[in-house]
Amino acid sequence: MPAERISDALRQAAGxxxxxxxxxxxxxxxxxxxxxxxxxxxxxxxxxxxxxxxxIALELRARLEGIRGVDRIEIAGPGFLNFFLEESAVGRVLxxxxxxxxxxxxxxxxxxxxxxxxxxxxxxxxxxxxGHGRQAALGDAIASLLEWSAWRVHREFxxxxxxxxxxxxxxxxxxxxxxxxxxxxxxxxGGYHGAYVVDIARSFRDKVGDRYENDDSDAAMDxxxxxxxxxxxxEQERDLAEFGVRFDEYYPETRLYTDGRVAATxxxxxxxxxxxxxxxAAWLRTTAFGDQKDRVMVxxxxxxxxxxxxxxxxxxxxDRGFREVVNVQGSDHHGTxxxxxxxxxxxxxxxxxxEYVLHQMVTVEQGGEEVRFSKRAGSYMTLAELVEEVGAxxxxxxxxxxxxxxxxxxxxxxxxxxxxxxxxxxxxxAHARVCRLFELARExxxxxxxxxxxxxxxxxxxxxxxxxxxxxxxxxxxxxAARAPHVVCDYLERTAGLVNSWYxxxxxxxxxxxxxxxxxxxxxxxxxxxxxxARIVLRNGLAVLGLEAPExxxxx
RNA sequence: GCGCCCGUAGCUCAGCUGGAUAGAGCAUCGGCCUUCUAAGCCGAGGGUCCCAGGUUCGAGUCCUGGCGGGCGUGCCA
Numbered sequence: 001m002p003a004e005r006i007s008d009a010l011r012q013a014a015g016x017x018x019x020x021x022x023x024x025x026x027x028x029x030x031x032x033x034x035x036x037x038x039x040x041x042x043x044x045x046x047x048x049x050x051x052x053x054x055x056i057a058l059e060l061r062a063r064l065e066g067i068r069g070v071d072r073i074e075i076a077g078p079g080f081l082n083f084f085l086e087e088s089a090v091g092r093v094l095x096x097x098x099x100x101x102x103x104x105x106x107x108x109x110x111x112x113x114x115x116x117x118x119x120x121x122x123x124x125x126x127x128x129x130x131g132h133g134r135q136a137a138l139g140d141a142i143a144s145l146l147e148w149s150a151w152r153v154h155r156e157f158x159x160x161x162x163x164x165x166x167x168x169x170x171x172x173x174x175x176x177x178x179x180x181x182x183x184x185x186x187x188x189x190g191g192y193h194g195a196y197v198v199d200i201a202r203s204f205r206d207k208v209g210d211r212y213e214n215d216d217s218d219a220a221m222d223x224x225x226x227x228x229x230x231x232x233x234x235e236q237e238r239d240l241a242e243f244g245v246r247f248d249e250y251y252p253e254t255r256l257y258t259d260g261r262v263a264a265t266x267x268x269x270x271x272x273x274x275x276x277x278x279x280x281a282a283w284l285r286t287t288a289f290g291d292q293k294d295r296v297m298v299x300x301x302x303x304x305x306x307x308x309x310x311x312x313x314x315x316x317x318x319d320r321g322f323r324e325v326v327n328v329q330g331s332d333h334h335g336t337x338x339x340x341x342x343x344x345x346x347x348x349x350x351x352x353x354x355e356y357v358l359h360q361m362v363t364v365e366q367g368g369e370e371v372r373f374s375k376r377a378g379s380y381m382t383l384a385e386l387v388e389e390v391g392a393x394x395x396x397x398x399x400x401x402x403x404x405x406x407x408x409x410x411x412x413x414x415x416x417x418x419x420x421x422x423x424x425x426x427x428x429x430a431h432a433r434v435c436r437l438f439e440l441a442r443e444x445x446x447x448x449x450x451x452x453x454x455x456x457x458x459x460x461x462x463x464x465x466x467x468x469x470x471x472x473x474x475x476x477x478x479x480x481a482a483r484a485p486h487v488v489c490d491y492l493e494r495t496a497g498l499v500n501s502w503y504x505x506x507x508x509x510x511x512x513x514x515x516x517x518x519x520x521x522x523x524x525x526x527x528x529x530x531x532x533x534a535r536i537v538l539r540n541g542l543a544v545l546g547l548e549a550p551e552x553x554x555x556x
Numbered sequence: 557g558c559g560c561c562c563g564u565a566g567c568u569c570a571g572c573u574g575g576a577u578a579g580a581g582c583a584u585c586g587g588c589c590u591u592c593u594a595a596g597c598c599g600a601g602g603g604u605c606c607c608a609g610g611u612u613c614g615a616g617u618c619c620u621g622g623c624g625g626g627c628g629u630g631c632c633a
């Protein structure tokens with residue numbers, strides 16, 4: 001690729017100035033008048049060398065003669081080097097895209113190493129809500145981006161199948177169960193009121209009949225708890241499948257107790273000498289690792305706080321060989337980050353382990369009003385309800401199109417719109433339109449061109465689109481590194497916009513001479529080559545985000 | 557009080573390692589359908605990038621101090 005040759009040449013030239021380690025950029029300028037690629041290297045060197053940037057740029061240009069694929073170099077503005085590529089080098093990008101096809105956009109950054117992405121990790125105490133939906137979309141897309149960057153990704157879902165919340169759930173189910181058997185009973189303080197609890201009680205009754213009537217023994221509660229957890233896990237599973245998200249492993253909290261990890265973690269922490277007893281509780285000196293205050297591991301009543309299994313759980317990740325772990329969590333959990341890391345550091349793990357992506361909450365708006373309704377959960381809208389309403393792809397995309405750390409306002413009106421105003425449809429239509437060209441070409445007996453002469457692609461718009469397609473791998477690399485799927489959304493929307501413009505300006509209605517399917521074979525094949533490259537990029541981009549790329553959209 | 561995140565067009569938001577004239581969608585206004593899907597395209601208006609300092613050749617981006625909003629700050633999960 002010309003970009004790599006230019007980058008190498010710049011690095012070498014910088015070395016001749018005695019500044020081989022200078023940081024500079026080489027990227028596509030916003031304005032096509034500024035060439036196909038531009039570098040700020042002269043500006044970066046100027047502060048080091050204490051010389052005027054334009055002067056340095058002139059000398060650099062003299063050393064950059066004869067890079068293959070480069071037509072000319074201009075110096076502009078305060079000292080930018082603007083590279084204009086040869087027509088053939090521009091066109092070659094399209095051939096490279098065609099050749100790479102399904103693999104176009106992949107990079108080898110991960111070098112086949114293993115990484116775990118933990119996400120959703122909802123407790124089985126209710127249906128998945130929209131916060132989980134955002135997290136499911138985010139975690140899955142981050143995992144996918146990492147796969148495109150040559151990481152071997154393990155998708156994991158952790159859930160608390162024991163503890164106070166689960167006991168409250170079981171107690172709530174018990175109340176509904178008693179009510180079904182004709183008894184008076186009231187959902188306890190802090191219990192769960194959603195309609196789903198009644199459904200669980202009903203399925204429990206259908207299974208066991210009245211065997212546990214008026215029975216609040218441990219065995220009865222245990223049976224209800226297991227039934228409720230099983231039912232809710234199954235429901236969450238269905239919702240996630242409907243949403244198109246799958247996990248490699250589900251890790252239950254109880255396993256940490258049954259396999260002795262929690263006990264071992266207490267022992268290991270004690271051995272560090274960083275623990276102490278105060279007010280009858282066992283504490284860990286997490287302040288030694290930057291936490292704001294020390295944390296209780298074991299309460300004075302002898303039961304562990306959630307902090308302990310959290311540390312034990314993350315030790316299990318390490319022990320399973322994951323040196324790279326990304327935890328996707330709601331930002332309401334950010335208070336746990338420091339203490340978990342501190343606990344792990346106490347046990348000798350590195351300071352930044354694990355990595356966190358924290359996302360803000362989701363609100364839904366329709367007609368400018370916030371929507372709070374949920375039949376099933378009794379409060380906020382569930383993921384299943386949203387997917388039912390707008391479809392999995394639209395929901396996914398909307399969850400992904402904002403930076404994780406920004407609050408997300410889900411605009412239901414826009415989500416339900418099936419025109420190009422809706423960014424999801426905009427991208428899908430761009431793909432479908434391009435596919436349609438090949439369908440029509442086939443009908444006329446014109447094959448998909450390979451290695452076509454791309455010389456005729458000389459319009460400003462075509463040049464811009466080609467440069468855009470060339471950048472796709474960089475965007476994926478950057479999105480993966482930043483754990484930021486919204487970068488891909490942004491890229492796809494802009495690319496789709498260019499594709500739509502190009503398609504439309506060449507519409508036979510207005511300017512038949514710019515149409516793709518013209519009689520002139522050279523022109524036609526050049527344009528079909530560009531269309532094919534655009535098709536590949538849009539399809540691959542949608543694939544990264546876990547969205548379908550339809551070849552045809554049904555007209556309503 | 558302390559910690560983390562956010563503050564960019566009327567609205568929702570992008571803006572990479574500090575780079576050229578701060579961008580997109582929605583909304584508003586004006587054009588374009590006998591032909592590859594007009595579910596579209598072209599164009600216009602719209603900005604003290606929360607405020608004040610600082611660093612720099614250059615700051616929406618980095619630093620300091622404010623202001624406003626969200627979240628956290630339990631022997632809750």
